[in-house]
Amino acid sequence: MNFYIIIPAHNEEDSIALTLESLVSQTHLPKRIVVVNDNSTDNTQNIIQKFTNSYQFLTLVNINSSDKHLPGAKIINAFYKGYETLDKDYDIICKFDADLIFPNNYLEQLAKHFHNNKNLGMAAGFCYIKKNDDWILENLTRKDHIRGALKAYRKTCFEDIGKLKKSIGWDTVDELLAKYYNWTITTDESLHVKHLKPTGLSYNKNSKYSQGEAFYKMRYGITLTILTALKMALKKRSLSVFNNYLKGYYKANRSNIKHIVSEDEGKFIRKLRWNGIFEKLKSN
Structure with missing residues (x-):
């Protein structure tokens, strides 16, 4: 191979x-x-x-x-x-x-x-x-x-x-x-x-809004973006993480940045993410 x-x-x-x-x-x-x-x-x-x-x-x-x-x-x-x-x-x-x-x-x-x-x-x-x-x-x-x-x-x-x-x-x-x-x-x-170098250790400070931008480009929608941002903020114990995710999302939305998936792919992605959330709730 x-x-x-x-x-x-x-x-x-x-x-x-x-x-x-x-x-x-x-x-x-x-x-x-x-x-x-x-x-x-x-x-x-x-x-x-x-x-x-x-x-x-x-x-x-x-x-x-x-x-x-x-x-x-x-x-x-x-x-x-x-x-x-x-x-x-x-x-x-x-x-x-x-x-x-x-x-x-x-x-x-x-x-x-x-x-x-x-x-x-x-x-x-x-x-x-x-x-x-x-x-x-x-x-x-x-x-x-x-x-x-x-x-x-x-x-x-x-x-x-x-x-x-x-x-x-x-x-x-x-x-x-x-x-x-x-x-x-x-x-x-x-x-x-x-x-050898933990993730994000050397990233430029301008990248702090990038994850929210990514959610927009993948057609997550605002509800999924909020839930994901909240999860990561709790995990990292940082309110700024939550704010940066949402700022990145809204900044991309206002700029009408091109999505990186089609509408059908976006629909599949949202369904997949929601199914994952519901399965986790059932197991808890």
Whole structure:
């Protein structure tokens, strides 16, 4: 099973070598790895270049975009710069972050999942962060959700969902659209991936409204947006989180920003989300 991996990287000199070392040491080696060095001003490029000199399946692409670290379009634009350099001879396409350390059986285990379930569209392990001397689960979302840091897609699923959206919310809408097209998703709790930089740690402050914008673009509607914003505010114990989500939503609404899903897809997404809420209420 051919794995193609694309890694956007911006000023990752402290972690990129660890990430690449873990990938070139896999028991199931990837066929291609492309690292997209996006406007780094540190030693990231030189570190990547050393790996490309040693591994023929690893290549470097240099691009220049904004030097701000923002979620969403910047990352996906970098992803596509790498994707454009690849042929179509892949079974699984991966978008990985540049601050991860993978267990050496990671790709082998994913290959088994994809091989055993022909309807499996997406699969991943879990991110762990270091706290004191222990590595603990980075528990930000439901366990059935695949984190944006370590996405892996079957080729046909990737094509069905229209590939990755160049927008905030890309790493949520991909799963929702996969379900819309009748693909299944799996997460493997045995695969512990070390996440060296906790999510959002280096995001620019201008990204604080981005999640509300994403809800608008995915056609959540205001009621679902309020409920989700309230849930996250309670989880993070921050009223500002709630306010920022709603401000982001209304700002996108006023600006009439283009949605990233069709009306039918939006209807499916809202139904899926409401069903999830009702099921959780029943179980409590």
